[in-house]
Amino acid sequence: MTNQPGRQPARASLAAFVGTTIEWYDFYIYATAAALIFGKLFFPSHEPFYSTLASFGTFAVGFFARPLGGLVFGHLGDRIGRKKALVATLSIMGVGTVGIGFLPTYESAGALAPALLVALRIAQGIAIGGEWGGAVLMAGEHAPKDKRTFLASFAQLGSPAGLILALLAFRSVAHLDHAALFSWGWRLPFIASAVLLVVGLLIRSGVGESPEFEAIKAQRRTASLPILDVLRDSWRVVLLCLGANVIGVAGAWFVNTFMLNYTTQTLGLDRGLILDCLFIVAFIQLFTQLASGWFAQRVGAGRFLTLAAALAMLSPWPMFMLVSTGKPVAIVIGIAITVMCMCSSYAVMAGFMTNAFAVRVRYSAISISYQCCAALAGGLTPLLGTLLAHDFPGQWWPLALFYSALAGISLVCIAVLERRQPRASRGEVPLAMPE
Incomplete structure (x- = not known):
C-alpha cells in the first residue's frame, strides 16, 4: 500500500490522527486519574x-520529561527518519x-508505589515528547504545499x-461504587491502552517515510547534530515558537485537568x-479544530493565530461566570467558549511551525520548541x-487573569513572528535556516 504516492497524504494524515489519538488518550487518562484518583x-x-498537589506534581513530571523525548527522537527523526521514531x-x-x-x-507498597508511578510517568512524557513533532511532520511533509496547514x-x-x-473510559467506570473504583476500576482505562x-502500530506501518526527508537523505544533506544547528542558527525563532504555543498547551490542561479538580473540590459539583x-x-x-485548519489555510495561519490568541485572552471571564452557576448547560457553554478559542490556536500551530524551519532540522526544531513549552x-x-x-478561596478572578496572561504571551510571540517574516505564516517561505 505504501507504493501508492497519490494516497499517501491522506494516509499520512489518518495515521498521524490515529497515532496522536492513542498517545493523547494515554496522557489524558493519567491527567483524569491525577485529578480524581491518584491523590488518595x-x-x-x-x-x-x-x-x-502531590498528584499534580507527578502529572508535571511527565511534562518535564517531554523535552528529553523531543531531543532524543527529534535527533533520530532528523537522522534516520520520521517513521522509525514514531x-x-x-x-x-x-x-x-x-x-x-x-x-x-501506597497502601500495599508504601513509598515504592509513587516512585514507580513517577518512573512510568517519565516514560509517558518521553514518548509523547518525541511523538508530536514526528506526527505533525508526517502529515505536513506528505501534504501538497497548498494544503499543509490543513493536513x-x-x-x-x-x-x-x-x-x-x-x-x-473513565465515565464507564465512574458508575462503580467508591470502593470498587478506587480498588480496581481505575485500572481498566490504563490496561485498555x-x-x-x-491498532496504532498496524495503521502506522501502512505509511511511507516523509518524501521531504527522503529527498534530503538521498542528497546526503541530513544534519549530523540537528539540535546544535537549531540552537546556533535559530534560537530566537525557537523561543518565539515556544511562546506562541503557550495558550494552546497551557489552555488545554487548564480546562481539562485543573477545571476538573476545581469544579469538584472547590465548587463541590458532581464528578459525573x-x-x-x-x-x-x-x-x-x-x-x-477541523474547521480552524481549513479556514486558516485560506486566510493565512499567522493572521488566524493572532485573532485566536486575542479572543483567548477574553474567554476565561465568561467561562468562570457560567461555570460558577453549577448548571450543566451553563457549564458546557462557558467551557466551550474557552476551548474554542484555545483549540483554534492549537490546531493551526502545527502547520505554522512546520513552515518555520528547514527540513534537515525540522523534527528537532519543532519538538524542542513545543516540548519545552509543554514542560513549562x-x-x-x-x-x-x-x-x-x-x-x-471563593474568588475566580485570579484564575481568569492567569489564563488571560497565558493567552497574552502567545499573542505577543505570534505578532513578533509575523513581523519577522509575514509570508511564512502562509507557508510561502521558512522563517529561519533556509535549505
Missing part, C-alpha cells in the same frame, strides 16, 4: 489539598500506560479525540456531571491553578 491512592494525606514513541507510551494499570498503591492539523485532532476516549497500541460536560465540549473541540506551560498550569484557588 498514591499520596494519602489528612489534607486533600496536599494530596492533590513507531518507537508509540510503543514506549503503550508500555508505560499499561504498566500504570498494574501498579500497587498538518490532523495530528492536532488527536488531542480532542484522545480526550473523548479518555472521558468515555494495550488494544489501542496494536463535570465529566459529562467535558465530554460534550471535547466534541465541540474536535470540530472546531503545560506541566505547571494545573499546579499554579491549584495554588491560586487555595490562596484566593
Whole structure:
C-alpha cells in the first residue's frame, strides 16, 4: 500500500490522527486519574489539598520529561527518519500506560508505589515528547504545499479525540461504587491502552517515510547534530515558537485537568456531571479544530493565530461566570467558549511551525520548541491553578487573569513572528535556516 504516492497524504494524515489519538488518550487518562484518583491512592494525606498537589506534581513530571523525548527522537527523526521514531514513541507510551494499570498503591507498597508511578510517568512524557513533532511532520511533509496547514492539523485532532476516549473510559467506570473504583476500576482505562497500541502500530506501518526527508537523505544533506544547528542558527525563532504555543498547551490542561479538580473540590459539583460536560465540549473541540485548519489555510495561519490568541485572552471571564452557576448547560457553554478559542490556536500551530524551519532540522526544531513549552506551560498550569484557588478561596478572578496572561504571551510571540517574516505564516517561505 505504501507504493501508492497519490494516497499517501491522506494516509499520512489518518495515521498521524490515529497515532496522536492513542498517545493523547494515554496522557489524558493519567491527567483524569491525577485529578480524581491518584491523590488518595498514591499520596494519602489528612489534607486533600496536599494530596492533590502531590498528584499534580507527578502529572508535571511527565511534562518535564517531554523535552528529553523531543531531543532524543527529534535527533533520530532528523537522522534516520520520521517513521522509525514514531513507531518507537508509540510503543514506549503503550508500555508505560499499561504498566500504570498494574501498579500497587501506597497502601500495599508504601513509598515504592509513587516512585514507580513517577518512573512510568517519565516514560509517558518521553514518548509523547518525541511523538508530536514526528506526527505533525508526517502529515505536513506528505501534504501538497497548498494544503499543509490543513493536513498538518490532523495530528492536532488527536488531542480532542484522545480526550473523548479518555472521558468515555473513565465515565464507564465512574458508575462503580467508591470502593470498587478506587480498588480496581481505575485500572481498566490504563490496561485498555494495550488494544489501542496494536491498532496504532498496524495503521502506522501502512505509511511511507516523509518524501521531504527522503529527498534530503538521498542528497546526503541530513544534519549530523540537528539540535546544535537549531540552537546556533535559530534560537530566537525557537523561543518565539515556544511562546506562541503557550495558550494552546497551557489552555488545554487548564480546562481539562485543573477545571476538573476545581469544579469538584472547590465548587463541590458532581464528578459525573463535570465529566459529562467535558465530554460534550471535547466534541465541540474536535470540530472546531477541523474547521480552524481549513479556514486558516485560506486566510493565512499567522493572521488566524493572532485573532485566536486575542479572543483567548477574553474567554476565561465568561467561562468562570457560567461555570460558577453549577448548571450543566451553563457549564458546557462557558467551557466551550474557552476551548474554542484555545483549540483554534492549537490546531493551526502545527502547520505554522512546520513552515518555520528547514527540513534537515525540522523534527528537532519543532519538538524542542513545543516540548519545552509543554514542560513549562503545560506541566505547571494545573499546579499554579491549584495554588491560586487555595490562596484566593471563593474568588475566580485570579484564575481568569492567569489564563488571560497565558493567552497574552502567545499573542505577543505570534505578532513578533509575523513581523519577522509575514509570508511564512502562509507557508510561502521558512522563517529561519533556509535549505
